[in-house]
Amino acid sequence: MGEEITVDKVMDLKGLACPMPVVKVSKGIKEVEIGQVIEAVTTDPGSLADFPAWARTSGNEILKTDQEGGVIRFYIKRKA
Amino acid sequence: MKESNAKKQDVLEQDDYPQKMEDLEKQIGELKTQFESLSKATPENKVSLIVFSGDLDKVLASFIIATGAAAMGMDVVMFFTFWGTPILRDKGKKVRGKDFMGKMFSAMLPKGACEVKLSKMNMAGMGTAMMKSLMKKKNVASLEQMLELAAELGVRIHICEMSMDLMGFKREEMIDYPNLTFCGVAKFMEEAQNSKVQLFI
Secondary structure (H helix, E strand, O other): OOOOOOOOEEEEEOOOOOOHHHHHHHHHHHHOOOOOEEEEEEOOOOHHHHHHHHHHHHOOEEEEEEEEOOEEEEEEEOOO | OHHHHHHHHHHHHHHHHHHHHHHHHHHHHHHHHHHHHHHHHOOEEEEEEEEOOOOHHHHHHHHHHHHHHHHOOOEEEEEEOHHHHHHHEOOOOOOOOOOHHHHHHHHHOOOOHHHOOOOOOOOOOHHHHHHHHHHHHOOOOOHHHHHHHHHHOOOEEEEEHHHHHHOOOOHHHEOOOOOEEEEOHHHHHHHHHOEEEEEEO
């Protein structure tokens, strides 16, 4: 319900095209500790499919996905 | 009466124990060898790409796949052969001592990633120039940027020695890349054999 997600790092990936959002987030997640959360902001519609696929194969968890006017926000917890 | 019968059976079974143990040990041994051969045959988390094409669009797609796979934690090998080899030439490097055919190939094939043309709608270079400006506008990375990114992500590049020889390219004129190997088909096949994904582009 009103569960707040604590964000440890924000990544602005707006305007970037495939494969950059996934490449950058895979680098960025290594800069936080396991258990910490990053908020990745993209405008690439392809990332709606790409981020979950990347998270599944890399063993990380997408806690929440928000979409608002072409801007997509992923809250990703580092698990691996 | 019943009791003694049961006792007898117990004794019999106990006599069988050494034999049973031996059988079990044998079975475990067999399973172990089977497991070892299976784990050897299991592919690694690796992608092997053959970049045969020298077209901008196809090479760009190759690099997008390569860098994406690397981002997903996969080990990536790109094997550049035939028309793919000239892409890895360094524009700034000059070499001497090429024969006539070598000079011809050098002049006619693209020198480096910046000279690569589209496979379709090139229109004497106009189409390629338009595509490049569109890519810039849409924030799609250029081939040169993709090469840099691949290097950063640890993508390994193999160059086909035979293609180099055929087109008269020399090692000294190829780009400086951290993971560059000159090799033949056997080296690539060794990589491809234990890769989960193999692509020919």
